[in-house]
Amino acid sequence: MTLEATDVCYGYDDEAVLEEVSLSVNRGEVLAIIGPSGVGKSTLLRLLALFDSPDRGRVTYDRNEVWTAPERQRLEYRRKIGMVFQEPSLFDASVRRNVTYGLRVRQSWRDRLRHEVASLVGTQNGTGDAIDALETVGLREKATQDAASLSGGEAQRVAFARALAYDPDILLLDEPTSDLDPRNTAGIEDAVYRARNRGIGVAIATHDMHQAERIADRVAVLLGNDVIEVGDTERVFEDPADERTQKFIDGELIY
Template identity: 35%
Template sequence: MSARGPADGLPIVFEDVEIRAGEVAILDKVSITIRAGAPTVLIGPNGSGKTTFLRAAMGLIAPSRGRIAWGGCGFQPPARRAILFQRPVMLRRSVAGNIDYALASAGVARAERAQRISELRALVGLAGFADRPARALSGGEQQRVALARVLARDPGILFLDEPTASLDPSATRAIEEVVRATAARGVKIVMATHDLGEARRVSGEIAFMHRGRIVETGAAGAFFANPVTDEARRFIAGDLLE
């Protein structure tokens, strides 16, 4: 797979975005611009709004207030985008069948699919798993199938929601290697995590979220060396934020 130019649909601009569930603001007046380039990593404690942010950026949830624009002024999300959910659902078919389904839904011709399935399985380290039922795999293996499935869509923007949560170190390393290689090909990665180690390893830019707001943003090095806000300082120090 070759390197690509900046993806369509960037920058993604959030302007005073609010997403509410009844009286509760899941996202509270969020404004941020996500540009092409190194991965953007959303960090913050559980319940800070990271998943909702990713779903909104993917175009799966409409804001209650404010607006989201893709590619500067468009209000339709770009076609070549994909999201890896924290708990991906395996379709009731084999590993190859799951990847084939994603390729078919992305419009890849039947004649090309066998070769692509083989490449994607090798990429995520599931070369010998073609005919295994996807639902019978371990959590880490299912996460890799899901990663192959999102990469099958050849996305320009890839959203990752805690892709290594509850995985062991070796599975985490395997996923992170694929993510870094994908970013190196020019795919914009927007990832949510509450794992500070992973955020340091993957990110170029950090957006720190707390209670539905983006509290602080900045380059990863500067953010971890000199956090500006009290909440970010406490989160990096390992304090339990409410």
């Protein structure tokens, strides 16, 4: 299962942000998208999340072109993709209710939500999707707590759990640890590993190159409106094919 952008172009107010960008995200891998702030990482994730359509180029899901598909089919593709933004937006409700939001708006939400609630109160064996997701991010004990009482790092982990709860094929993360302390950063990174081990494809946009080295199977380097290099993490950092990549890693390219 692959989510892929091919020769994608996108801009704002006649200013190009992305020019002929090609990139794929595969199930069961972690892809880090690195590059300086303002280079278009968030825009690329929004295109992959199917929030925005490209000005030119193609976005395909499992080899099926998205934007020429019927609207109902596009909705099904979108439901298979989760996204976590840099700033978590939680409802004024319990952690459990925030995490089950995705279940409540999907086709099978009634059965899955009943299963999840029953597991919370101990009326059946097994665990529900929301509790599994909270377990993944290390916050199972926070299920009944008011989301407004969480720390910033805990709120980000709840947002991650909410995206995991409906079992997406692909999960897109936009700088999810940029404002977090080391403990919560480690919690998010551990959740990324667990998601990958469940067969989910994870793409994380980050300006933290050390983080990319720690958690990614592949790395894409976004510079100058384009992905200039994609490859195995060790190869990109140790022996990049493009000299601009080496200069960026060494801090010689200033944007």
